[in-house]
Amino acid sequence: MEKQNKNDNAANRKSYVGYIYNLGEKAEKSNVLDQLDPEWKRLHNEGYIHIHDLDAYGLTYNCLTFDILNAFPYSQFEGYTNEQKIVCVFDFVKELLAKVGNEQSGGMSFANFDGDFAEIFTNLGVNYTEYQEVFKASILSLILWANNMHTRMGQTSYYVTLCIGLGTSDFARFITNTILDCFYNSGNLVYKPNIVFKVAAGINRYKEDKNYDLFCKALDCTSKKMIPTYLLCDCNVDKNCDPKKLSIMGCRTRVVDDLFGKQGAIGRSNIDNISINLPRLALETMVDSKSSLYEKLENFNKKFVQVANVTKDILLDRYEKTCKADINLFPINLKYKLMGEDISKHGLKEAFKHGTLSIGFIGLSEAIEILTGEKYWSSDENYNIAINFVKFMKDYVDTLKNQYKLNFSLLATSGEFISGRFADIDSELFNNKVSKKGFYTNSFHIEVDSGLPAYKKIQYEGKFHNYTNGGCITYVELREAPLSNVEGLMELVEIAIKSDVHYLGFNFPKDICNECGVTGTFDECPECGSKDITRIRRVSGYLEVQKYFASGKMNESKMRKAN
Numbered sequence: 001m002e003k004q005n006k007n008d009n010a011a012n013r014k015s016y017v018g019y020i021y022n023l024g025e026k027a028e029k030s031n032v033l034d035q036l037d038p039e040w041k042r043l044h045n046e047g048y049i050h051i052h053d054l055d056a057y058g059l060t061y062n063c064l065t066f067d068i069l070n071a072f073p074y075s076q077f078e079g080y081t082n083e084q085k086i087v088c089v090f091d092f093v094k095e096l097l098a099k100v101g102n103e104q105s106g107g108m109s110f111a112n113f114d115g116d117f118a119e120i121f122t123n124l125g126v127n128y129t130e131y132q133e134v135f136k137a138s139i140l141s142l143i144l145w146a147n148n149m150h151t152r153m154g155q156t157s158y159y160v161t162l163c164i165g166l167g168t169s170d171f172a173r174f175i176t177n178t179i180l181d182c183f184y185n186s187g188n189l190v191y192k193p194n195i196v197f198k199v200a201a202g203i204n205r206y207k208e209d210k211n212y213d214l215f216c217k218a219l220d221c222t223s224k225k226m227i228p229t230y231l232l233c234d235c236n237v238d239k240n241c242d243p244k245k246l247s248i249m250g251c252r253t254r255v256v257d258d259l260f261g262k263q264g265a266i267g268r269s270n271i272d273n274i275s276i277n278l279p280r281l282a283l284e285t286m287v288d289s290k291s292s293l294y295e296k297l298e299n300f301n302k303k304f305v306q307v308a309n310v311t312k313d314i315l316l317d318r319y320e321k322t323c324k325a326d327i328n329l330f331p332i333n334l335k336y337k338l339m340g341e342d343i344s345k346h347g348l349k350e351a352f353k354h355g356t357l358s359i360g361f362i363g364l365s366e367a368i369e370i371l372t373g374e375k376y377w378s379s380d381e382n383y384n385i386a387i388n389f390v391k392f393m394k395d396y397v398d399t400l401k402n403q404y405k406l407n408f409s410l411l412a413t414s415g416e417f418i419s420g421r422f423a424d425i426d427s428e429l430f431n432n433k434v435s436k437k438g439f440y441t442n443s444f445h446i447e448v449d450s451g452l453p454a455y456k457k458i459q460y461e462g463k464f465h466n467y468t469n470g471g472c473i474t475y476v477e478l479r480e481a482p483l484s485n486v487e488g489l490m491e492l493v494e495i496a497i498k499s500d501v502h503y504l505g506f507n508f509p510k511d512i513c514n515e516c517g518v519t520g521t522f523d524e525c526p527e528c529g530s531k532d533i534t535r536i537r538r539v540s541g542y543l544e545v546q547k548y549f550a551s552g553k554m555n556e557s558k559m560r561k562a563n
Helices: 016-035 038-045 082-100 113-123 132-148 170-184 212-225 278-288 293-323 331-336 348-352 364-372 380-404 418-429 454-466 486-498 551-559
Strands: 049-051 063-065 108-110 160-164 194-199 229-232 269-277 356-362 407-412 474-477 503-507 510-513 533-538 543-545
Touching: 016 038, 038 049, 038 293, 049 293, 049 418, 082 113, 082 132, 082 331, 113 160, 113 170, 132 170, 160 170, 170 194, 170 212, 194 212, 212 486, 229 486, 269 278, 269 293, 269 348, 269 418, 278 293, 278 364, 278 418, 293 348, 293 356, 293 364, 293 380, 356 380, 356 418, 364 380, 380 407, 380 454, 418 551, 454 474, 454 486, 486 503, 503 533
Parallel strands: 063 108, 108 160, 160 194, 194 229, 269 356, 356 407, 474 503
Antiparallel strands: 049 269, 063 269, 229 503, 510 533, 533 543
16 A cells, blocks of 8 residues: 655645745745734634635735737747747747746636637647647647646646637647547546536537537546546536636636626636635534524524634635735736736736635535434435525625625635545544544535445536536546446536536546556556556546545545445
8 A cells, every 4th residue: 555645735746845835835824824813813723714825815816717818929939930839839838837827826727728729829820730740749748747747836736727629620629639639648647737628519519519529539538537527518507608718727616707797717716715614513503502403504504604704804805915916926917918907007906806705615515414413415305404505605605795896606615635624623622423534525525435326426416516606516436447438428427417517527546557557446456466556536626646645635535435
């Protein structure tokens, strides 16, 4: 069995620079907390909430979908041969990702990588048909860069998402084909970047659609490598938005509606997010209340509002301070106008007002179990309790949006670090088996050991997508890689769309023998007998080597059962 590395972030790798950064980061987080309102600090330290990326408080935003066409530097490539343009544009993309990755705290996304870069190269006078091998080499190089580089902060890989699937020109289709081919053939230890295939009727969802063949190809790639994941543009919450404006940032962030008129994600950010520990509120409700279930639920709602009111104040404080940050902290956004706004003329607030402020949550499943004694999917009554509570949280967030005229949203948190942090704190305070298992379940997800059929898990979780407008995902856990089972995966995608799922991923255990390269699920290689095994698993929203998981996710991964 692999020895676990002690990481708070599975994407981290040890280095001298990373070690020094971690010392400074820890000191800065402590310094930020000391300057906050004592009640805010207490709620964070005691595990009622988690203020994400404390070191970035008031300095930068979280994540961004690039408005890459807004101010693309065409003049930078004048005088180059076509081969040089291809190589240098992809080098420019890497440089952009590396530099913006150090201007913000979260993920970076291209909403339409295929169509946008087909347009860019066409404007540069490059005809792909004459330079296919150069394109293939350059795209492979970008994939390997995203997978292998752990240079952000001296230790972390860049959270890069390439959304594809909607480009219908021959050039865009070539780029999508090439991305899928390169990723599929890049080796079992290549599991980044996050590639998101956008599924939309009239473009790729049905057999008569022009890009249906690309949808099938994407599913075939997923059957081997768990990527792409799928943004379902025809789902209930997204069907009225232009699919080309939709995007996934980081591992699940969703930015669509805007009080200030910018529908969709392009050029928009999540500014900040804070997650609330729902099991803690449920545990305290049980201590405080010996009354009926109805009264317990009422008390649980009140506890949520009490904590959320403070959470809102922190989000507003952080937002205002971030809007007043030194504009020179954003040199690449200044130069290339990736936020869609010219922040040198209009200032940061004009850009950030289009972003979202997210109240997140973790452990809905455990909270309902604590309050009722049973899983939320065990009965219609419990399921309705869970749905109604998430709707209650969404209604609360909507009142904030209306009151403060800012884009507050409800985030179904991907709790990589906090899944263990919250559970560890609570297990010390409460003698409760739900906390003592060592992790809480992400967001509204059904527990990883439920054993429910895949279609049932999708159907149960789908309704929650209607309320978690700040971002969410549904996964199904498969027993093994569904190699070339395109039909089976497509059936699950259709079920997901009809169940209101916004974003869908497929998980399966992937073990790789480091001696002979055999893949499967094993503790000892069935071919050569080696125990030198690399295990690739999905952490929260991205793939990583299992031994680098934080403690909570390591505990969770050991309990996962197939759907």
